[in-house]
Amino acid sequence: MDEHQPLPLFPDDPGEPAFQTVAKIGDIPEGQGRAFTIGKNTVAVFLHEGKYFAIDDFCPHQGASLAEGYIEDCAVACPWHHWRFSIADGTWLDNRRIKIEKYAVRIHGQNIQVQVPEPRSNPS
Ligand code: FES
Numbered sequence: 124m125d126e127h128q129p130l131p132l133f134p135d136d137p138g139e140p141a142f143q144t145v146a147k148i149g150d151i152p153e154g155q156g157r158a159f160t161i162g163k164n165t166v167a168v169f170l171h172e173g174k175y176f177a178i179d180d181f182c183p184h185q186g187a188s189l190a191e192g193y194i195e196d197c198a199v200a201c202p203w204h205h206w207r208f209s210i211a212d213g214t215w216l217d218n219r220r221i222k223i224e225k226y227a228v229r230i231h232g233q234n235i236q237v238q239v240p241e242p243r244s245n246p247s
Contacts (some may be wrong), residue, residue, distance in 0.1 A: 142229055142236035151175070151235070156190035156199065156210075161239045166226055168237060169194060169210045176210040177226040177237045183215075 145159040145168060156169040158180045167180035167190035180190050182201045189208065192199040198207045198216055207216040213225040227238040 140238055140240050142227070142231065142238045144231070144234040144236050146235045147233050148230065148235065154194055156192065156194070158188050158190035159237070161237060164224075164239050166237055166239065167199070168228065168235060169199065171197060171210060175228040175230070175235055177228045178208060178210055178213045179223040179225075181223075182206060182208075183221075183223060 143161050145161065145166070146157065151157050151168060151170045153170050153173070156167045159166050159168060165180040165188075166177050167188070169176045169178075169190075171194055176197075178189065178199075180188050182189050182203065184201065184204055184206050187201050187203040189199050189201055191202045193202070194200075194210065197209060197211055199210050200207045208214065208223060209216060211225070213223040215221040215223070229236050229238075
């Protein structure tokens with residue numbers, strides 16, 4: 124890379140999936156989550172100790188919305204049967220070999236934005 128080249132105006136890597144606005148600052152109360160649909164994904168976005176986190180909303184046990192769960196110590200407990208998942212990286216805390224998807228979150232102006240990968244194309 125040429126060190127004299129100007130920095131890009133838009134820091135997103137063009138090869139990376141775009142960030143999409145899901146809510147505005149203030150829409151998610153501290154210590155709670157909200158579910159948002161982005162394409163075919165439903166993403167649970169949480170505000171915990173002033174920081175936003177995003178993981179899949181779908182609990183892999185029986186499909187409850189994790190956004191409706193209870194947050195404690197950077198984990199969310201599923202509202203139905205209390206399986207606990209890290210909101211930082213999606214790890215199921217009862218079996219750390221299993222994870223649900225986590226997503227990057229950023230604040231852009233007053234917007235909360237989540238980066239969700241494009242769905243994989245189905246080779247045929
Ligand atoms: S549906 Fe989440 S623990 Fe059962």
